[in-house]
Amino acid sequence: MPAATRPEPEVPVLIVGGSLVGLSAALFLRSHGVDVLAVERHAGTAIRARSGHLQLRTLELLRSVGLEDVVRRKGEEQYDPNGGINNVESLAGREIANYFPDLNTGVAEFSPTVRLFIDQDKLEPILRARAEELGARLRYGSDCTGLVQDADGVTAELTDAGDGAQSTVRAQYVIAADGNRSPVRHRLGIGMHGHGTLSNSITIYFRSEIDLEPLLRDRNQGVHYVTNPLLRGFFRLNRSGNAGFLAVNLIGDTARPEIVAAYPDAPWANVAEGITEQRALELLRAAIGIPGVPVVIEDIATWQAVAEGADRYQDGRVFLAGDAAHVVPPNGGYGGNTGIQDAHNLAWKLALVLAGTAGPALLQTYDDERRAVGNLTVEQAYTRYVTRVAPYLSTQDVQPLVDDFSMEIGYCYNSPAVILGPGESSSVHEHPGASRGRPGSRAPHVVLDRAGSRLSTLDLFGKNFVLLAGSAGAAWCPAALAAGRQLGVELDAWQVGGDDLRDADDRFSSAYGISPAGAVLVRPDGFIGWRVIDAAGASPATLVQVLRRLLCHA
Numbered sequence: 001m002p003a004a005t006r007p008e009p010e011v012p013v014l015i016v017g018g019s020l021v022g023l024s025a026a027l028f029l030r031s032h033g034v035d036v037l038a039v040e041r042h043a044g045t046a047i048r049a050r051s052g053h054l055q056l057r058t059l060e061l062l063r064s065v066g067l068e069d070v071v072r073r074k075g076e077e078q079y080d081p082n083g084g085i086n087n088v089e090s091l092a093g094r095e096i097a098n099y100f101p102d103l104n105t106g107v108a109e110f111s112p113t114v115r116l117f118i119d120q121d122k123l124e125p126i127l128r129a130r131a132e133e134l135g136a137r138l139r140y141g142s143d144c145t146g147l148v149q150d151a152d153g154v155t156a157e158l159t160d161a162g163d164g165a166q167s168t169v170r171a172q173y174v175i176a177a178d179g180n181r182s183p184v185r186h187r188l189g190i191g192m193h194g195h196g197t198l199s200n201s202i203t204i205y206f207r208s209e210i211d212l213e214p215l216l217r218d219r220n221q222g223v224h225y226v227t228n229p230l231l232r233g234f235f236r237l238n239r240s241g242n243a244g245f246l247a248v249n250l251i252g253d254t255a256r257p258e259i260v261a262a263y264p265d266a267p268w269a270n271v272a273e274g275i276t277e278q279r280a281l282e283l284l285r286a287a288i289g290i291p292g293v294p295v296v297i298e299d300i301a302t303w304q305a306v307a308e309g310a311d312r313y314q315d316g317r318v319f320l321a322g323d324a325a326h327v328v329p330p331n332g333g334y335g336g337n338t339g340i341q342d343a344h345n346l347a348w349k350l351a352l353v354l355a356g357t358a359g360p361a362l363l364q365t366y367d368d369e370r371r372a373v374g375n376l377t378v379e380q381a382y383t384r385y386v387t388r389v390a391p392y393l394s395t396q397d398v399q400p401l402v403d404d405f406s407m408e409i410g411y412c413y414n415s416p417a418v419i420l421g422p423g424e425s426s427s428v429h430e431h432p433g434a435s436r437g438r439p440g441s442r443a444p445h446v447v448l449d450r451a452g453s454r455l456s457t458l459d460l461f462g463k464n465f466v467l468l469a470g471s472a473g474a475a476w477c478p479a480a481l482a483a484g485r486q487l488g489v490e491l492d493a494w495q496v497g498g499d500d501l502r503d504a505d506d507r508f509s510s511a512y513g514i515s516p517a518g519a520v521l522v523r524p525d526g527f528i529g530w531r532v533i534d535a536a537g538a539s540p541a542t543l544v545q546v547l548r549r550l551l552c553h554a
């Protein structure tokens, strides 16, 4: 019999789901000082690798909360730091395509950090430790079994996975980071749109008794797509050369006559259905390309490759983030990355609204900003799925490929929390070399020098609003600080090219699209909120007006 209901104290933010995105949300919220409780029905963090590819923007965000070094070290234990992505007939066989010979080619121009691979089961404990260090409360083995909203808050019912004891918790806001099946999304009746289920897939986790690395020859390892008449999927083989996983997407869906026609000898068109260890072994050996290669299957997971986004990311006081908001096939490595970036976008907004510094309407910009990115991501992951895995699919509803820099650090926001300048218009994405500080884009990386130490402009962002003025724009700094004080907004102001912060390569004005007398106001998430090209109007009154708009005051 379940134990009696226990009352729970209030918490400003409850997070449902304590995996990649729930942990990130806890971490980012705590870095803004918000008290948070995350509940996760599993007993602990992920036990198997799924997500592995961390994109530039994600590393930038982890850098902002002090995790870049530890994540890079852990990633390098597992994978070549500059591994690439290619497509082979089998590991031992012919290379069909090489998408990225080196993951980090050209990165240094745009970012202070790197792309890398780290398995989800290695990343989550790092996120968890940092979130707890910052004071997040994480409750494992706790299932959120009910959620009721009213005008003042949300009451959640929690059921202990061990003894079935029920309790309630009262929160002002809830983040549903409860994965692709998102019980919270279902409860709210939020629909999904997109391409639907693409394939019933499996992941085969394995160990090899021989070193497979020599099969890679001079090809840098990272991700190896496998395309042969038996299967289509991809390997992530870690640098030990004798462990990793093979994800198999196809041989697709028996309902698709074109697949059946294309592979008349393949009886397992739906690879997940009735999968056995023997079948998995056959597929794995075919993907490695050595008959009888001594490998041990450690686990087999079944999952669906889906490309869909939620119709809304907000319902009253509840926000969807991560796979709850968008589900994409793994191609391009978007799922976890996009979710972590959702959490980052939401955290500063919740913090400022809870503190009373911003108007509640700021929270609606989460849907404006992240749903547009989510929809773009669903389409671009689908494009990569079709090109790399399932070229038999119709190309009619496939978006042209958007390059990876534009996807990772070039997506732009258009919402009331962005003030475009006269004649400016926004786009959903733009190459980071082209946006040049336009409001709504990510603030560009420029190398600075502070007391002889190198840093990036990005190292100035993460917590507060930041005004950056050009070398002749000193007047903007006291004006911004005065405006911040007047509104109770935490704000930093720097003159780039002044005594305290040198513009190491003399790039700042041009990278940010201002004259030396101009300034930009960067939001706590590192996106440009407002920009002024020159010194006209450098007064606290101007900045008060700008901040009030960005903070969505009525």
Ligand SMILES: Cc1cc2nc3c(=O)[nH]c(=O)nc-3n(C[C@H](O)[C@H](O)[C@H](O)COP(=O)(O)OP(=O)(O)OC[C@H]3O[C@@H](n4cnc5c(N)ncnc54)[C@H](O)[C@@H]3O)c2cc1C
Pocket (backbone or CB within 6 Å): 016, 017, 018, 019, 020, 021, 022, 039, 040, 041, 042, 050, 051, 052, 053, 054, 120, 142, 143, 144, 145, 177, 178, 179, 180, 182, 183, 203, 247, 303, 321, 322, 323, 324, 330, 332, 333, 334, 335, 336, 337, 338, 339
């Ligand atoms: C083979 C494969 C490879 C991938 N590779 C990459 C990659 O390289 N890069 C990348 O970015 N992404 C990748 N992904 C996708 C990535 O794994 C997911 O996008 C990511 O895990 C989503 O994180 P999430 O926290 O939103 O959801 P999940 O990881 O699904 O976590 C949701 C959590 O919520 C919990 N939960 C659900 N309901 C409740 C409830 N009612 N109460 C309490 N807890 C609840 C669940 O137990 C679960 O732990 C890959 C996926 C696969 C399958």
